[in-house]
Amino acid sequence: MLSSLFATTLFLGASIAASSSNPTVVCVAGQCLQGYTNITLGATLSASGAATSLQLLPGLYTSTTNPELLHELLTSSNAALVPSPGFSANSSLPFTLALEPGMASYPGANYSEQATFHALPQSKSPGNDTATPLTAGSLALASNVWAALAPSGGSSNDRVIFWDSSPDVSQLPSSISSGSLSLLDIQSASCSPPCSGAGLCSASGTCTCPPGFTGESCESCASGFFGPTCQACPSDCETCDQGISGSGRCLQPIVSNAPSTCNCVNGQCGSNGQCSCITGWTTADNGTACAKCASGFFLDSSGNCEVCNLGCQQCADGSGDCVTCESGFTQNANDPTSCVATQSTTSSGTVCPDGSFSSGSNCTACSPECQTCSGPTSNDCIICGAEKYSFNGSCVATDSNGVCEGSSMIANNNKHECDNCPAKCTSCKISGFSVASTINQAQCTGCLPGFVLSQGQCVESCPSGTFLSPQDNLTCTACDSSCGTCAGSSTFCLTCNNNQLASN
Known part of the structure; x- marks a missing residue:
């Protein structure tokens, strides 16, 4: 040039x-x-x-x-x-x-007098363009470099792009030569494809992206950034509606005291860094907190720790088969998951009927608390009485939702005992609980940090077509029927149904 x-x-x-x-x-x-x-x-x-x-x-x-x-x-x-x-x-x-990559400006025409060199910039911040005043009678541009100049005090709309050197600026049109000039931008022209407006083309032919931008031409927002200027997602947000066309709406808030922050799986991290396990979980052999089922519980197919059947002290993961029966019980030959109580007989060999126990030479009635009992007292229940459930050696009642008194566990009518809520739940209920209710009707009402509530289950993220309610940051709520996906409110569509386009 x-x-x-x-x-x-x-x-x-x-x-x-x-x-x-x-x-x-x-x-x-x-x-x-x-x-x-x-x-x-x-x-x-x-x-x-x-x-x-x-x-x-x-x-x-x-x-x-x-x-x-x-x-x-x-x-x-x-x-x-x-x-x-x-x-x-x-x-x-x-x-x-x-000439090195850049532009030299000379006060006099024909490249005379002491020059000032303007090297290619090393970085660029979107929306932070600054103009550099020039005293220019002539301009020398390096090979494969372009520069944007404008009259000092003018707007960017008045700018002129220089692709080659100019030995005498005064010979240019009056709009650019009648007064002092300002350098608005200078870049290499060697990038193919050209850099986007946010990118900066280097002399080596690669686009240098400002923070928040990515892509070969800096045409996209990096993960965690949104909007035309690729600004960062809100600081209290794990993920937001990101990308060049993103709104920045928070899709998943940052979880405080998430189990992973204290090497924990099924529990909550306290301020002291210790993990508090939900019922039925304990520290695994590798040291991970709340990662295996405690004694008296077994791991089921849904990844939850269920309580072993009555009379079973320890049972096997997966099957629930009893490994060790409690004292006074033997394994049921017809059902390996259960243990049966040894028959209670008097000193004379009389077998005591259900609802009674041997007190020596006689059979004595169990307490009304018990359906069956083993003795030595009438309150030593094997199976609790009507509307009562075994919990930590006692018989407890439930509330109207089937939640056992003094616990977050739920009544299991089939096992006659209090059982765990579904996986990742911190609390649950069975609406309209009765003696006919089954454990699979249990619905979560609270979840471990990092999980959200969707249709009575604790899941890692809200399913498509639902959004996390900003009121409680827990419940997944249905989007409006016009939305394919939404965020923040039911009518703020991220994508639309029926081939429609989202619009602000």
């Missing part, structure tokens, strides 16, 4: 009067010209003892470069090369004298 101007400058320079009374020798490879000029483009070549110094214009210089005057100085053992701003200082032959 500069090469077409150098020859013109060389000859124009000879006819331009300068403040200096001494002539200047200006050279390109193969030709030198002596005259009066203030040109400073390129570099000054000198050597001790030489009659004159030379002003070298950009180009390739070798040990065979002519004319003789230029050749002698280039090959002199004490040659010194002093570059003007923006040019490198390497004087070892051969060398190419070229």
Whole structure:
């Protein structure tokens, strides 16, 4: 781009009067010209003892470069090369004298007077464009570089893009040449595809993206950023409606005291860093808190710890088969998951009927608390009486939702005992609980941190077509029928049904 101007400058320079009374020798490879000029483009070549110094214009210089005057100085053992701003200082032959990536502005026309060099910027912040005032009679642009200039005080709408050097700015249209100028932007033109408005093209041909942007051309928002300027999602948000067209609406709030923060699985982390397990869980053999079923519970197919059947002290994960029966019980030959109480007999060998126990020579009635009991007292229940359920060796009542008194466990009519809520639940209920209710009717009402409530189950995220209610940050609520997905409210659609488009 500069090469077409150098020859013109060389000859124009000879006819331009300068403040200096001494002539200047200006050279390109193969030709030198002596005259009066203030040109400073390129570099000054000198050597001790030489009659004159030379002003070298950009180009390739070798040990065979002519004319003789230029050749002698280039090959002199004490040659010194002093570059003007923006040019490198390497004087070892051969060398190419070229403007580094950027732009040099000169106060005078034809690249005269002391230059100011504007290198390619290393970074760019969206919406933070600053203008650099210029005193420019001429402009030299490096190869594959463009610059955006505008009249000082004007708007970005007045800007002019320079793709090549300008030896005399005053010859440009009056809109750009009538006053002082400001440099709005300068970038390499070597990126293909071109960088987006947020990107910055480097001299190596790669786009440098500002924080929040990503992609080959910086055309997209990085994960965790949204909107045309790719601003960060809210700080209290784990994920938001992100991307260039994203709204920034929070999709998943940051979970405080999540189990993972204290090496815990099925429990809640306290302020002291300790994990408090939900019922039925304990520390696993590898040290992970609340990661295996405690004694008296077994791991079922849904990943929950269920209580073992009555009379069973320890049962096997998966099947629930009893491994160890409690004292006074033996394994049921017809059902390996259960243990049966040893028959209660009097000293004379009489078998006591259900609802009674042996008190020695006689059978004694069980307490009304018990359906069956084992003794030695009438309150030692095997199966609790009507509307009572076994819990930690006692018989307890339930509330109207089947929740056992003094616990978060739920009544299991089939087992006659209090059982665990479904997986990841901290509390649950069976609406309209009665003696006919079954454990699979239990619905979660509270979840471990990091889980949300959807249709009575605790899940990791709200299913498609629902959104996390901002009122409690727990319950998944249905989107409006027009939305495919939504966030924050039922009518704030992220995607639409019926091939419609979302609109603000």
